[in-house]
Amino acid sequence: MxxxxxxxxxxxxxxxxxxxxxxxxxxxxxxxxxxxxxxxxxxxxxxxxxxxxxxxxxxxxxxxxxxxxDVGGLLVDVIDAAGEIDWQPPDTGSLRGDLTALNREIQESLVVRPSPALALMAASFHSPQAARAQTRLWADRYAQCEVLVERAVERGELPARQVDARSLLIAATAPLYHQLVLLRAEPDPRLPEQAARAAVLAAAAGAFFVPREADT
Amino acid sequence: MxxxxxxxxxxxxxxxxxxxxxxxxxxxxxxxxxxxxxxxxxxxxxxxxxxxxxxxxxxxxxxxxxxxxDVGGLLVDVIDAAGEIDWQPPDTGSLRGDLTALNREIQESLVVRPSPALALMAASFHSPQAARAQTRLWADRYAQCEVLVERAVERGELPARQVDARSLLIAATAPLYHQLVLLRAEPDPRLPEQAARAAVLAAAAGAFFVPREADT
Missing domain, CATH: 1.10.10.60 (Homeodomain-like)
Known part of the structure; x- marks a missing residue:
């Protein structure tokens, strides 16, 4: 085309x-x-x-x-362009390491001043088009990150029982967004690792198992 | 006065x-x-x-x-008025129950249409005054909720070792805000309980212990 x-x-x-x-x-x-x-x-x-x-x-x-x-079209294209970057999820050799690295990237993008990521989130509250583009971009990025969970299962870091990768990824990354975007807290350099570790411990304890027929 | x-x-x-x-x-x-x-x-x-x-x-x-x-003054007062309501954190008899109830309240406030909570969050991206009022309100609410963690320790649901209540509360509630405010996902009726359960499992596994002198 x-x-x-x-x-x-x-x-x-x-x-x-x-x-x-x-x-x-x-x-x-x-x-x-x-x-x-x-x-x-x-x-x-x-x-x-x-x-x-x-x-x-x-x-x-x-x-x-x-x-x-119009301005909405510009916002959408900036967000779409971010999705066209050849981004690869981290691959450090452990789930905790991967999620920590991912959280460090997120923290950095939200802490840098000025932060284009933050400006686009603010814009998405006022432009439904930008909101849709943002939602699409996040869906793609979370889908790309599911491989982190697959690799962890292959390495035996998580039980073989089916884990809902997306829920695990949301749990690992949500505290960063909540603290830095909505609560506007001072960035805590320990948070990327702490949030990653909490999600891995919860996952190992079965927090994100997909319910089995027999359980329901 | x-x-x-x-x-x-x-x-x-x-x-x-x-x-x-x-x-x-x-x-x-x-x-x-x-x-x-x-x-x-x-x-x-x-x-x-x-x-x-x-x-x-x-x-x-x-x-x-x-x-x-001005309009900023109106926004601040609406947020301050929310803080004046005699809100009490849930008391269901278990940490998981309390956090689930808290998450259900959060989910409801974000899912109702129109949602004043969501409108105020959107406004806070454009009014620094409103942002400060919002941050204060959240700080108060999270401080009020610390009692949930204290009660859980007293009941023996969490190890006696000092738990960072605020980090646990953020981990439990952040997925709701992330999914519903930023990712604009369809509300998932299971999420309040799932996010609460994940935080409790992580806490039981030591995810939110306050570091001891000897550990550092």
Missing amino acids: TDPPDTTPDTTPDTTPDRRPGGRTARIRAQVLDAVRAELAEGGHERLTMEGVATRAGVHRATVYRRWR | TDPPDTTPDTTPDTTPDRRPGGRTARIRAQVLDAVRAELAEGGHERLTMEGVATRAGVHRATVYRRWR
Whole structure:
């Protein structure tokens, strides 16, 4: 699937010697999304405007309107772009190590100032489109992380009985989001490891077993 | 501490036979905060205006401006009013039962439509005042809930070694907030009990022990 060729005049002359893969369309998208992230970080989504993004990106306004339509379209594309990154879940050799590494990544993304991740979460409360994109991205990331639980079962770290990987992953990561996004606590450097360890102990004790027919 | 007498003309004649405790000042506050909750539920905080609240409450605009100053002041007072309710943590006879009951309350407050709790969380991303009030309210509620852990230790449900009650409470409740507020998942009727059970199993396995001098 290719985009139609973009023939709108651009405010920046095309002097980039090494074009990003995908050519001009991809380059304009990268410029615009970089500008969205920067504008979000500076002023939050309330001050995000099509004009502000076009100016910062050095891209013609008509191009931004035609390709992204409105601010909601920009937010969705920033979130979708995050999903296109070739992200791989950690692989440290133990479930506790993997979940700790995952939690450290989450903590870092929420603690950095300005935090694009936090700005997008705030925006998702006001843009149903952004909320849907965010939900999709998280669903993908949690699905990708299920392999951590599979590997733990293979290594014999968890009982062979079927574990609900998604519930375990939510239990391991939720305290980070709750403390840093909603409770706005000071970041606790021990929390990534503590939350990971608690989830592993609960899992080993059978907290996330999928109910068997016989149990119900 | 008493408020100065309110002498602004009010748009509603004072015909209420049984005044709420605290008299006219308290009655006007109740009317205004009810109006804020209703406006929030209908249009979110973006459409919350001093004028809209005054009209809905049937209270003179000048009164609303003088006592709450701006929309941030209204949000803070709605959150503070929630903190003034004589809320008591559950007491079911077991830690797992108590945490499940607590989680059911949380789930209900987030699932009801419209949800004032959710509207206030959304608002707190855009009003630093509201964010501070929200953080204070949560800190109070979690502090109130520490008794659940104390009772569990007294009953012998948890090892006598010192447990970090707050971390246990966060672990038990965080999955509800994460699933329903950030991930926007469909409510899972089993989640309150599952999250409570996982936290209790983790606690019994030592996940929330306060480190001893000798351990460090």
